[in-house]
Amino acid sequence: MEHTIDIVENPFSKANNTKGKAIKETAVVGITQIAVILIIAILFVILGIIIYQGRDKFSWEFISSFPTDGMTKGGIFPALIGTFILVIVMSIAAVPFGTITAIYLTEYAHEKSKFAAAVRFSIRTLAVVPSIIFGLFGLGFFIQFVGTGMDSAFNGGELHWGQPNILWASLTMALLTLPVIIVSVEEALKTIPRELREASLALGATKWQTIKKVVFPGSISGIMTGTILAVSRGAGEVAPILFTGAAYYLATLPGSLSDQFMNLGYHVYIMSTQSSDVEKTMPIQFATTLVLLILTLSLNLVAVVIRSRIRRKAK
Amino acid sequence: MRDIKIQVNDLSLYYGEKKALNNITMQIPANKVTALIGPSGCGKSTFLRCINRMNDLIPSVKITGEMLVEGIDIYDKNVDVVNIRKKIGMVFQKSNPFPKSIYENVAYGPRINGLKDKTQLDEIVETSLRQAAIWEEFKDRLDDSALGLSGGQQQRLCIARTLAVSPDIILMDEPASALDPISTSKIEELVHELKEQYTIIIVTHNMQQAARTSDHTAFFYMGELIEMGKTNAIFTKPEKKQTEDYITGRFG
Numbered sequence: 001m002e003h004t005i006d007i008v009e010n011p012f013s014k015a016n017n018t019k020g021k022a023i024k025e026t027a028v029v030g031i032t033q034i035a036v037i038l039i040i041a042i043l044f045v046i047l048g049i050i051i052y053q054g055r056d057k058f059s060w061e062f063i064s065s066f067p068t069d070g071m072t073k074g075g076i077f078p079a080l081i082g083t084f085i086l087v088i089v090m091s092i093a094a095v096p097f098g099t100i101t102a103i104y105l106t107e108y109a110h111e112k113s114k115f116a117a118a119v120r121f122s123i124r125t126l127a128v129v130p131s132i133i134f135g136l137f138g139l140g141f142f143i144q145f146v147g148t149g150m151d152s153a154f155n156g157g158e159l160h161w162g163q164p165n166i167l168w169a170s171l172t173m174a175l176l177t178l179p180v181i182i183v184s185v186e187e188a189l190k191t192i193p194r195e196l197r198e199a200s201l202a203l204g205a206t207k208w209q210t211i212k213k214v215v216f217p218g219s220i221s222g223i224m225t226g227t228i229l230a231v232s233r234g235a236g237e238v239a240p241i242l243f244t245g246a247a248y249y250l251a252t253l254p255g256s257l258s259d260q261f262m263n264l265g266y267h268v269y270i271m272s273t274q275s276s277d278v279e280k281t282m283p284i285q286f287a288t289t290l291v292l293l294i295l296t297l298s299l300n301l302v303a304v305v306i307r308s309r310i311r312r313k314a315k
Numbered sequence: 316m317r318d319i320k321i322q323v324n325d326l327s328l329y330y331g332e333k334k335a336l337n338n339i340t341m342q343i344p345a346n347k348v349t350a351l352i353g354p355s356g357c358g359k360s361t362f363l364r365c366i367n368r369m370n371d372l373i374p375s376v377k378i379t380g381e382m383l384v385e386g387i388d389i390y391d392k393n394v395d396v397v398n399i400r401k402k403i404g405m406v407f408q409k410s411n412p413f414p415k416s417i418y419e420n421v422a423y424g425p426r427i428n429g430l431k432d433k434t435q436l437d438e439i440v441e442t443s444l445r446q447a448a449i450w451e452e453f454k455d456r457l458d459d460s461a462l463g464l465s466g467g468q469q470q471r472l473c474i475a476r477t478l479a480v481s482p483d484i485i486l487m488d489e490p491a492s493a494l495d496p497i498s499t500s501k502i503e504e505l506v507h508e509l510k511e512q513y514t515i516i517i518v519t520h521n522m523q524q525a526a527r528t529s530d531h532t533a534f535f536y537m538g539e540l541i542e543m544g545k546t547n548a549i550f551t552k553p554e555k556k557q558t559e560d561y562i563t564g565r566f567g
Contacts (some may be wrong), residue, residue, distance in 0.1 A: 110478035111374050199473070202367060203424040203480055204401030213427065214413060 054286035062287055072280040076288050080260035081253055087231045089170035095227050106189040107211055127179035131239035138172030138244040166255040169245025176240050177230035188222015225306045227246030232299035238265035264292045320345035320514045326380035335361050337538045348515045350529035353357055357535040359518050363486050367403040368396050404477035408489040410469035412461035417453050420461045425481035439479050447475035448505055467498025486515040503528050526550050534558045
């Protein structure tokens, strides 16, 4: 018998596709590609301008010396040190507090607890509060309420704590970065499998022993990621410290927590708005921005690396 | 039955509104192996986790009735759950060694109980590993990570870890279900040796395993204890139709 095949229209033919569909597909791909290119271009333009304009001024001397000549010359050493002190004091306040909160939320809070839900909601809200609001809160709460209260209680009303300083600025910044820390630590705690917790509990460990010996050691890298992200956020923010401790210019480095401090981000702001001679300060402004960018980008990079390691481990 | 280790009276367990265990009454003899069998979702694992109060971890669980271990109701509010779990060890379905060394895994229990003396710890680690029949395999690499071991080795390490707390009762939740036949037979041999000193309750899906390893067998179905008796009797002439159907493979 002869085999015959009915010649029908090829169902896979391109001609079968309606014209409209193909055009739509091409258009969508095109738009997404343009969007991506635009984003990358913007990033490169920003980085390019900053590097180009700041490159001449950027040097070891710039980083390690004080500003001179009414801040039209010299370096940014005190601003750099001030930023370091700020993020260190901030971390000391925010990391333990954030970690403990995260432990409560993941380990102790009842699954359907209304209180835990309220805490989570508060954290999410805290994360979206504009940073200038934190600055105003810091001024109102830490300086005018706590600081002034401390002065009238311990210093007989003499002004000491009731004014902007490193401590209040750091605590204000700590509030701003808390959500970052809490979420990172929570995420890390959740990667510890239930089986391991059960193994520990089944051996007669208490919940706290289990957290201390099994859950916590497994989440160290998550806590580090949270800390680094918080530090990089804190290093770049200006609004929270505007009223709470940043100084325009200081001839010496801060010696105690009740001193004011200079700060990189604030320095950029000062340079660009309060300058007496824009021509002269422009390169300083760009070089300061460059230092700030290098600082925050490298911190973020470290955080990304650690986080991807945690994720890999979790799988 | 003489030497009753665990007496269960009218025990029911609810997940929220849903009743998962229905009025279980049974006696578990001391120094014997008791197998809990039944189809998936019949409540046998849930029941096992009642014995060391592992279900406490699930917030929606409510338990009524009595679970008397050596005459003491472990659900009494004066009982400390931590002490219960020291006395009643558990080996899980999926081997779950800590990401620590072999030594530290075994020493974990004694350590959380406050034992710091190195010589005593060494001794406990050795005895426990010997009891779990893995001392010879592991003695030269006690500092290696437990995560590098094979599944069967990990599971035997978990058994050693449980033994290190010197429990009376060992609960095993399908301890060999994820293992190859050779590792499985090693675990079964171990169960056989351990029953001299411990009361063992083992949940298993594997009918042959229940027949090989246990002295008594309890058959669970839909949250009820259908039948319990000597393993021989259950497997040769079960009294209930449902038991017979399950054992002969007509369902489940």
